[in-house]
Amino acid sequence: MRIHHLNCGSLRKIPPLEGARGTGVTTGPLAAVCHCLLIETESDGLILVDTGLGTADRRDPEQALGADWVAYAQPARDPEESALRQLVRLGYAQGDVRHIVLTHLHRDHTGGLPDFPHARVHLHPDEYRAVTDPTHPHHRHSLDRFVPAHRAHGPLLTPAIEDEGARWFGFPGVARPQGLSRALVLVPLPGHSAGHSGVAVRDDTGRWLLHAGDAYMYHGEIERTPPSSHPAFTPVQDGAQTDAGARAATLDRLHALRRDHGDRVTVFSAHDPWEWARFSPDAGAS
Numbered sequence: 001m002r003i004h005h006l007n008c009g010s011l012r013k014i015p016p017l018e019g020a021r022g023t024g025v026t027t028g029p030l031a032a033v034c035h036c037l038l039i040e041t042e043s044d045g046l047i048l049v050d051t052g053l054g055t056a057d058r059r060d061p062e063q064a065l066g067a068d069w070v071a072y073a074q075p076a077r078d079p080e081e082s083a084l085r086q087l088v089r090l091g092y093a094q095g096d097v098r099h100i101v102l103t104h105l106h107r108d109h110t111g112g113l114p115d116f117p118h119a120r121v122h123l124h125p126d127e128y129r130a131v132t133d134p135t136h137p138h139h140r141h142s143l144d145r146f147v148p149a150h151r152a153h154g155p156l157l158t159p160a161i162e163d164e165g166a167r168w169f170g171f172p173g174v175a176r177p178q179g180l181s182r183a184l185v186l187v188p189l190p191g192h193s194a195g196h197s198g199v200a201v202r203d204d205t206g207r208w209l210l211h212a213g214d215a216y217m218y219h220g221e222i223e224r225t226p227p228s229s230h231p232a233f234t235p236v237q238d239g240a241q242t243d244a245g246a247r248a249a250t251l252d253r254l255h256a257l258r259r260d261h262g263d264r265v266t267v268f269s270a271h272d273p274w275e276w277a278r279f280s281p282d283a284g285a286s
Contacts, residue, residue: 008052191247
């Protein structure tokens with residue numbers, strides 16, 4: 001099994017915080033990213049973890065993503081950044097992606113869904129219920145962020161199966177995608193969306209990668225004591241969150257996970273460009 005780290009959407013540039021240390025990057029402002037994973041497997045084909053922005057998003061971003069969001073996020077329009085174009089450059093075809101596992105259903109994570117219309121799309125059951133059940137208290141909030149352009153083709157949304165009583169490094173409520181043989185689990189990281197989760201995958205060495213989605217957006221939130229947020233990301237987080245208390249508790253748990261199990265788990269988020277630099281394609285696949 002090989003795990004590729006892909007940036008599937010460069011966004012507005014973010015200045016470094018004065019006095020920041022340990023990022024491995026000493027340049028000026030960096031473009032925020034849409035950090036995704038492409039997992040090669042023998043039995044399950046290709047698995048994408050999040051999709052970033054798709055090819056259609058780049059042809060007409062205002063129409064697909066919304067003019068206000070585009071004005072703020074300033075997404076790059078280069079189609080070569082899409083997951084589809086990147087996997088083709090790796091020698092694969094569109095149909096080789098059989099499964100997509102999402103942290104949540106916001107537009108900068110779902111843009112690639114129309115590029116892989118036959119893939120099964122796995123979600124934590126809490127996120128699935130929020131977007132499919134009109135009686136759910138966060139249904140309208142969830143649908144507003146799962147934009148029509150990304151769901152018009154009728155994606156094969158599939159709730160993962162909750163593993164009753166199971167925990168992942170102490171995190172309760174984990175769920176396993178249906179039909180996957182790989183060691184991959186959805187780990188609830190609530191607060192940002194109604195059913196936001198991380199995606200944990202174990203590599204061939206036995207170490208885990210945890211794609212934490214938008215549970216945090218700046219590494220200082222879980223790596224530093226006291227935590228350090230970034231003013232460029234704070235309004236995004238505050239504007240999107242469904243539960244501020246749950247989001248704060250999630251940050252505490254991620255901080256403890258990194259402190260207590262950093263030798264076994266590598267945590268990263270979706271948009272931090274300094275984290276992305278640690279996993280850039282120049283470093284090769286896992």
